[in-house]
Amino acid sequence: MLPPAQDVLRELDDDGLLDFEVLSVKALIAWLRARGHWPQDMPLSDRRADLGLAATRPPEPPGNTGGATGGGRPVGSEPGPHVVLNGRPVSALPDELAALAREVAADLTPEQRATSATSATALAPRIPQPRTSSSSGARSHSGSYQVPASDQDRTLAVGLAGEAAVAAWLQEQFGVEPQDSWKSGLRVHGLAGAQPGDDRLGYDFLIHDGDATYLHEVKASTGDSGEIILGESEVRRASRLKPDETYFIVYVSHVLDRDRRNITVLPNPFGAPDLAGYELVSTQLRLRFNLG
Numbered sequence: 039m040l041p042p043a044q045d046v047l048r049e050l051d052d053d054g055l056l057d058f059e060v061l062s063v064k065a066l067i068a069w070l071r072a073r074g075h076w077p078q079d080m081p082l083s084d085r086r087a088d089l090g091l092a093a094t095r096p097p098e099p100p101g102n103t104g105g106a107t108g109g110g111r112p113v114g115s116e117p118g119p120h121v122v123l124n125g126r127p128v129s130a131l132p133d134e135l136a137a138l139a140r141e142v143a144a145d146l147t148p149e150q151r152a153t154s155a156t157s158a159t160a161l162a163p164r165i166p167q168p169r170t171s172s173s174s175g176a177r178s179h180s181g182s183y184q185v186p187a188s189d190q191d192r193t194l195a196v197g198l199a200g201e202a203a204v205a206a207w208l209q210e211q212f213g214v215e216p217q218d219s220w221k222s223g224l225r226v227h228g229l230a231g232a233q234p235g236d237d238r239l240g241y242d243f244l245i246h247d248g249d250a251t252y253l254h255e256v257k258a259s260t261g262d263s264g265e266i267i268l269g270e271s272e273v274r275r276a277s278r279l280k281p282d283e284t285y286f287i288v289y290v291s292h293v294l295d296r297d298r299r300n301i302t303v304l305p306n307p308f309g310a311p312d313l314a315g316y317e318l319v320s321t322q323l324r325l326r327f328n329l330g
Contacts, residue, residue, distance in 0.1 A: 119191035121260075123199070123294045130195035132227070138195055139202035139228040145296045146206050155211040155245075156252060158286060158305040161315025198224050200258020200290040201242055207301055208254065212245050219243045222256075240275025241285065253285045262291035262300070265319065268307075277308040285309065 063084050070076040119130040121138070124145070128138050201224050205216035212219075217229050222242040225235040241253040253275065257266040266289065268276070276285045285306040292298035305314045 119189075119195075121192055121195045121199070121294055124296050128195075130191040132191065132194065135195060135198050135227040136230065139198055142199045142202045142293070143206040143228075146203060146210075147296065147299075150203070150299060150301050151207055151210040153207065153301045153303065155208060155254070155286075155303065156247075156250075156284070158303045161305065163315055194224075196258050196260055196293060197256075198227050199293045200256045200288075201225075202228050203258075203290055203293060203299070203301070204243060204254065204256045204288050208243055208245060212247055214245055219245055238271050240269075240271040240273075249282055251280070251283045253279075253283060254288050255285070256288050256290065258290040258293040260292065260294055266304075273308075276306050279306075279309075 067076060067082050067084065071082060076082070120127040121130050123138065123141065128141070201220070201222060205220050205228060208214060208219055209216055217232060220229060220242070221235050221239055221244050223235045223237040225232045240255070242256045243254040245252040245254070255272055266287065279285055287304040287306070289302045289304055291300045291302065307313045307316050
């Protein structure tokens with residue numbers, strides 16, 4: 039049985055396999071086999087034919103036989119990138135994301151809308167888990183793993199769903215229209231005719247409420263892993279606040295499932311000692327220098 043994905047990523051990092059721009063499937067399978075995570079009698083391949091699996095495709099909706107006159111996807115065609123929203127597939131193509139944003143914003147439950155936007159959840163102290171490693175020493179990472187285009191589309195859709203939910207939630211909380219509070223690059227997909235946002239700000243939403251200024255950074259997940267990554271701009275902004283500013287991380291778990299979706303306001307990790315109850319999972323130090 040394979041270990042949890044987070045553990046696999048940590049072991050890959052320890053073994054230096056994330057030092058490359060792209061980790062090939064062949065190299066990953068060989069690494070899994072060497073670590074004892076690949077069944078001994080399973081072919082070293084990800085091809086369905088090699089694994090003895092029949093090709094599959096999503097079932098057609100009831101009453102839809104496909105074909106030119108049936109209004110469905112032609113038989114044998116592959117589905118485009120999509121996400122599953124409330125149990126049904128929704129296109130994740132960039133040109134069709136506006137519909138996804140509208141649907142997510144409209145289906146927030148009363149409980150989700152009632153979540154306080156100015157009171158962070160108190161996190162219990164976490165005990166760091168030891169990391170096992172077969173190697174030691176510092177490594178220089180030349181870049182990050184590049185996901186296939188279809189996965190990028192899904193990632194974009196999940197991120198937009200989270201921000202669309204938060205846009206509607208903040209409007210409920212403060213009465214501020216999304217076009218006035220939404221500042222990230224994803225606003226162009228969520229707001230009709232909107233001007234481009236700026237992902238370098240280090241936050242996704244800006245709310246002015248009297249003398250207070252609230253910065254909300256959104257992290258969305260289709261599950262509830264309880265793990266987030268802060269980018270460089272987010273770390274910089276969260277750690278450099280003016281006296282009237284408060285920085286929150288808004289974690290939207292199960293973002294594509296209306297009944298399980300939960301909006302959790304997390305504290306600024308730089309706003310209290312010991313990372314305010316967070317556990318630091320990994321560290322990277324990227325340095326620039328001149329030779330000669």
